[in-house]
Amino acid sequence: WSILTKFSHSEASLNPAVLPTETELRTKKIMQKLDQLIPPRPFIHVNTTTSATHSTATILNPRDTYCRGDQLDILLEMRDHLGHRKEYGGDFLRARMFSPALQAGAAGKVTDFNDGTYLVRFTLFWEGQVSLSLLLIHPSEGASALWRARNQGYDRVIFIGKFANGASQVLSECGLTPNTSAELCQYLDARDQEGFYCERPPHVPCEALIHMATRNRNVSYLSKQEWSLFH
Numbered sequence: 001w002s003i004l005t006k007f008s009h010s011e012a013s014l015n016p017a018v019l020p021t022e023t024e025l026r027t028k029k030i031m032q033k034l035d036q037l038i039p040p041r042p043f044i045h046v047n048t049t050t051s052a053t054h055s056t057a058t059i060l061n062p063r064d065t066y067c068r069g070d071q072l073d074i075l076l077e078m079r080d081h082l083g084h085r086k087e088y089g090g091d092f093l094r095a096r097m098f099s100p101a102l103q104a105g106a107a108g109k110v111t112d113f114n115d116g117t118y119l120v121r122f123t124l125f126w127e128g129q130v131s132l133s134l135l136l137i138h139p140s141e142g143a144s145a146l147w148r149a150r151n152q153g154y155d156r157v158i159f160i161g162k163f164a165n166g167a168s169q170v171l172s173e174c175g176l177t178p179n180t181s182a183e184l185c186q187y188l189d190a191r192d193q194e195g196f197y198c199e200r201p202p203h204v205p206c207e208a209l210i211h212m213a214t215r216n217r218n219v220s221y222l223s224k225q226e227w228s229l230f231h
Helices: 002-006 022-037 140-152 224-230
Strands: 007-012 050-059 071-080 092-099 104-107 109-112 117-123 131-138 157-165 168-175 184-189 195-199 209-216
Touching: 022 140, 050 131, 071 131, 092 109, 092 117, 092 140, 131 140, 140 224, 157 195
Parallel strands: none
Antiparallel strands: 007 184, 050 071, 071 117, 092 104, 092 131, 109 117, 157 168, 157 209, 168 195, 184 195
16 A cells, blocks of 8 residues: 555554644644535425526626637526525536637636525637536535535445564554554654554554555445435
């Protein structure tokens, strides 16, 4: 496992009284900001989620001709599958401008007004005809569900470490957030101070870890209703 070469290893004891490091505090602050950007958006039925078909895109202050370097602004008004105007933002949108004949393309800047409307701004970098693409990748309800599921647990992936023990090899369970009272080996990223842990096999040093294997558990943090947004 090549990433282990960037880690320093040591024996670790999880002590709840240890104060958080500066990196941990900075990471927590970043995650809190992300939580504010992706707030919970529960829904009762898929019909109340954002619909690309029922939403509208309007060019603001259209002109017959534009010059290279001008701005082209588009107002998006998002609606649900029943045609009702959305009252909050958070939709995952992708805005592109392209000219296949010129092999040219550029991204648009999306501003979320958090009331169901978005401003998409394109800068016209080249001369000639351009095509625009505004895609709803995930509705805000889907983005919220993915963010909640992503933060709900780290036991989706099973990590199995292989330690060299003389001429034989020993397997041990590893992970990002160990839930065990066993003696642990900590592999600490030198730059980010992020820890990865393995249960230390008896009479085997932590630096004897030589290989890592993974497999997925059959577990999901999305409800059936939330899964329907991704099909």
